[in-house]
Amino acid sequence: MGMNVTEVTDGIFRLSANAEPNSLLFEGIWPIPNGVSMNSYIVKGEKVAIVDGVCGWDGVPETLFEQFDQMGIKAEDIDYVIVNHHEPDHSGWLEDFKKIRDDFQIITSVKGEPLLEAFYEITNDVRTVKTGDSLDLGDGRVLAFADIPNVHWPETMATFDTKSGTLMPCDAFGSFGAISDAPYDDQLSREEIDFFEHEAVRYYSNIVAAFCLPVKKAIKAVEELPVKIIAPGHGIVWRKDPWKIVNDYKRYASYDKNPAKEEVTVLWGSMYGMTEKAVKPLVEAIEAEGVKVHVHRLPESPLGDVLTSAWTSTGIVMGMPTYEYKMFPPMFAALDELAKKKVKNRKAFRFGSYGWSGGAQKELDELMAKHKTGWDFLETVEFKGAPGKEDIELIRQRGTELAREVKRMVAEAPAIA
Ligand SMILES: Cc1cc2nc3c(=O)[nH]c(=O)nc-3n(C[C@H](O)[C@H](O)[C@H](O)COP(=O)(O)O)c2cc1C
Ligand SMILES: [Fe+2]
Ligand SMILES: [Fe+2]
Structure with missing residues (x-):
């Protein structure tokens, strides 16, 4: 030093x-x-x-x-x-x-x-x-x-x-x-x-x-x-x-309350690449609307980077599979920390793969309720095993919808300083 x-x-x-x-x-x-x-x-x-x-x-x-x-x-x-x-x-x-x-x-x-x-x-x-x-x-x-x-x-x-x-x-x-x-x-x-x-x-x-x-x-x-x-x-x-x-x-x-900037943070994790197959189409759909995207793979991306991106993002997307009847664990850890740091009221969307029972969604809903995050979710897209063509198409559509919503919210927000 x-x-x-x-x-x-x-x-x-x-x-x-x-x-x-x-x-x-x-x-x-x-x-x-x-x-x-x-x-x-x-x-x-x-x-x-x-x-x-x-x-x-x-x-x-x-x-x-x-x-x-x-x-x-x-x-x-x-x-x-x-x-x-x-x-x-x-x-x-x-x-x-x-x-x-x-x-x-x-x-x-x-x-x-x-x-x-x-x-x-x-x-x-x-x-x-x-x-x-x-x-x-x-x-x-x-x-x-x-x-x-x-x-x-x-x-x-x-x-x-x-x-x-x-x-x-x-x-x-x-x-x-x-x-x-x-x-x-x-x-x-x-x-x-x-x-x-x-x-x-x-x-x-x-x-x-x-x-x-x-x-x-x-x-x-x-x-x-x-x-x-x-x-x-x-x-x-x-x-x-x-x-x-x-x-x-x-x-x-x-930015605790939203809207923040005209940005979306995409958090994703995947064990065998099933959830991963939908990440690129989703990101492309958001970018096609001219909205800036921060992409973080979990657990590789440090929590500090995830928080930095999420803080200025009006929208948050989570791509994650079910793991032992719950959320993919590093996603749980990241979302728990975002909630504790009071990242509130985001426009949100989740997609992901499961094998037989699912369970990630239930835990996600419980986590959001427990922390009263106020995140406003588009309808989740879950698929068994690999995503089919229709799943990918639906996820693309949700990306477009989320991006448009983010632009609208930011455009309508009163200027702060
Ligand atoms: C360790 C482990 C635990 C799993 N637990 C569940 C489970 O409880 N319920 C379920 O429906 N699928 C479960 N699965 C299946 C995965 O959700 C499924 O393989 C999914 O396609 C994984 O997506 P990914 O390749 O994006 O990680 C489990 C898979 C692994 C490897
Ligand atoms: Fe200090
Ligand atoms: Fe300090």
Whole structure:
């Protein structure tokens, strides 16, 4: 992991470390094909505060301390450690920091305080803050705090520098994607911004999706602040156009309900190729309507990729056989996770093969009912063994119908942002 220091604006510095592509599974589950950055911010008034840290993977704390030199500060100069969020990707470095220093004050939310003790046995010199509280660093630099619960944990808050209009919201407005030496939106090309937009969807769908309502509340709170810069805990800093990432998040937060984009996700799994025979005709029928299709074979496709596609898809198609009187197991796992991440109200269709009794459909219906997904299904097409010509034709027709329905829903949806 490399670490680099840059100046966000007068008196605020960004320290960042990358986890390189595929170097780990984020949260122990989610692949990061393009890596991820962890960002920390130093704010200098007469006193100095560090806002969040970067996690201790691969010896980062040592690198972090080296970087203090570049800014002309020492670990001893830090008066306040502001912990916006206690997930160890941001707070893990405290473990090492307290070996070097034991006389700094921690600023955190009311719900953050018990987590400090639970994770790091820190009980000394903790000041709790809530929305409306502030911290004067001197030299005209006053930090204001706002609770943004459940973006991502219950204790999460955001720190706002009133002098420069810089918002440090930790996980909110973050994205995946390791970052080279150009961490600011004003340094990036259109293509690079598009790359981070896709990485933001991956991040949102994998990490934050279960908390759409809290995200909407956090956005409302942010809209009331005179924000000029958004400096999140993951991803690039938005200096030229801070409202772009806010508006992107507004759209992502609306995709739990549907419609999302004019896209369809096709999930399929097959043991001996019977169900598979219908996949290509189905995909062709959807594409013939000009609708974008994401195809994932299960279990080969990681759940993180499935979620990323499903989040922006208005339609979802499932091709799967019956397996031991139930759904093909990896399909069950994927749908269960989509439901838990609150992928709601999709336009949906299922097809698949069985040998003698079937059973997949029953379990699918039960799963959808249990999670109250609100998915609106076209009539299922099931076939014994290999699909006949008529089955393929029916599946094609359903693909066309689904695609047209998706286009209609998206066209009729009110614009979000
Ligand atoms: C391990 C296994 C379990 C199966 N269990 C059932 C079952 O409970 N009920 C049923 O109707 N068919 C069952 N089948 C038959 C499959 O559903 C059938 O072979 C189907 O054509 C498989 O489609 P695929 O090649 O797309 O996987 C089972 C097949 C296998 C290999
Ligand atoms: Fe988090
Ligand atoms: Fe995080």
